[in-house]
Amino acid sequence: MSTTTLAMSFLRRLDPERAHNLTVWALARGLGPLDGGSDDPVLACQYFGYDFSNPIGVAAGFDKDARAYAGLLRMGFGFTEIGTVTPLPQVGNPKPRLFRLPRDGAVINRMGFNNQGMEAAAGRLINRDVGGIVGVNIGKNKETEDAAVDYEACAERLAPFADYIVINVSSPNTPGLRALQDADVLTRLITVVRAAAERSRKGAPPPLLVKIAPDLTSGDKQDIAAMALEQAVDGLIISNTTIERPDSLQEPASTEPGGLSGAPLFALSTAVLGDMYKLTEGRITLIGAGGVSSGADAYAKIRAGASLVQLYSAMALKGPGLVRNVKTGLSERLKADGFARVTDAVGVAFR
Numbered sequence: 001m002s003t004t005t006l007a008m009s010f011l012r013r014l015d016p017e018r019a020h021n022l023t024v025w026a027l028a029r030g031l032g033p034l035d036g037g038s039d040d041p042v043l044a045c046q047y048f049g050y051d052f053s054n055p056i057g058v059a060a061g062f063d064k065d066a067r068a069y070a071g072l073l074r075m076g077f078g079f080t081e082i083g084t085v086t087p088l089p090q091v092g093n094p095k096p097r098l099f100r101l102p103r104d105g106a107v108i109n110r111m112g113f114n115n116q117g118m119e120a121a122a123g124r125l126i127n128r129d130v131g132g133i134v135g136v137n138i139g140k141n142k143e144t145e146d147a148a149v150d151y152e153a154c155a156e157r158l159a160p161f162a163d164y165i166v167i168n169v170s171s172p173n174t175p176g177l178r179a180l181q182d183a184d185v186l187t188r189l190i191t192v193v194r195a196a197a198e199r200s201r202k203g204a205p206p207p208l209l210v211k212i213a214p215d216l217t218s219g220d221k222q223d224i225a226a227m228a229l230e231q232a233v234d235g236l237i238i239s240n241t242t243i244e245r246p247d248s249l250q251e252p253a254s255t256e257p258g259g260l261s262g263a264p265l266f267a268l269s270t271a272v273l274g275d276m277y278k279l280t281e282g283r284i285t286l287i288g289a290g291g292v293s294s295g296a297d298a299y300a301k302i303r304a305g306a307s308l309v310q311l312y313s314a315m316a317l318k319g320p321g322l323v324r325n326v327k328t329g330l331s332e333r334l335k336a337d338g339f340a341r342v343t344d345a346v347g348v349a350f351r
């Protein structure tokens with residue numbers, strides 16, 4: 001039995017939040033697994049002015065406080081995203097607030113942006129000594145009334161260390177957050193965040209992305225797509241967790257309030273991704289997230305319009321060896337379908 005398999009069977013016995021904290025602790029100390037192999041050249045791609053050796057990234061929420069990004073990159077991810085970071089530290093919702101649904105291949109969380117705040121994140125990013133692409137996902141403190149003030153503060157403080165910034169307006173666990181997806185409200189947020197990032201990066205702000213929920217009406221999607229094109233946002237991340245509970249769920253924990261992620265989110269988030277690809281006419285870089293646990297899943301996201309892919313829940317359920325399997329499965333599928341570069345497969349489902 002490998003050390004990683006042993007560690008996973010130990011972690012699965014622990015309360016999910018403790019297991020997660022222990023994993024982050026280990027990664028922060030360089031104790032995580034290393035990806036020995038190099039990436040297949042078919043997976044190399046360029047977005048936002050960066051070279052990605054593969055398009056598979058870690059979704060936000062895993063490394064909320066920027067402790068583990070170096071370990072995650074060493075595990076073989078092509079990029080990672082810290083956060084969601086808020087201006088002030090906050091404890092989040094009462095525990096328990098993280099639930100595994102193993103038979104459903106799913107997770108439910110209602111963490112509520114527990115994080116140590118932007119100063120702590122800045123302190124860990126400032127001495128970044130690893131290469132690799134690290135995005136910064138920002139949000140608001142629970143008690144803040146004017147959300148724009150918080151997004152502005154985070155952008156100003158963290159833009160100098162961010163390879164890209166994500167405006168997260170889609171977590172279901174902060175009251176009122178998803179209402180910020182209204183196109184007019186979002187336009188104001190983007191303007192404020194962009195100006196703050198420009199100031200603190202002296203005129204050269206990092207790429208700006210918006211992360212959206214899967215639970216949107218067709219009107220919402222149309223408005224967000226039009227806004228994204230008008231505001232020339234650099235990318236959209238599709239999607240966050242869902243508040244829906246598909247009938248297929250078997251685990252008793254499926255009735256817990258919060259956001260559902262993992263396998264039962266795959267179809268819904270991929271459908272929204274495809275809708276947004278069509279509505280933005282392929283003119284905006286899309287990052288597909290939601291239920292990816294294999295090369296086939298990643299390939300389906302790419303065919304539906306994702307240029308890059310992120311995952312979280314599958315790693316929590318299956319362990320870190322997953323990233324190598326996803327990359328291998330993806331390159332096999334690309335080659336079998338005659339694609340020389342992963343970029344050539346983006347959106348082919350609609351061509």
Ligand SMILES: Cc1cc2nc3c(=O)[nH]c(=O)nc-3n(C[C@H](O)[C@H](O)[C@H](O)COP(=O)(O)O)c2cc1C
Pocket residue numbers: 059060061062064083084098107109111113137168171211239240241261262263265289290291292310311312313314
């Ligand atoms: C425990 C947990 C915490 C999360 N926290 C955040 C967060 O802080 N910010 C965010 O934008 N997304 C957060 N997410 C959502 C993920 O980034 C991702 O969008 C979603 O889980 C779908 O991907 P998956 O099915 O691969 O997990 C969280 C997800 C989980 C499971």
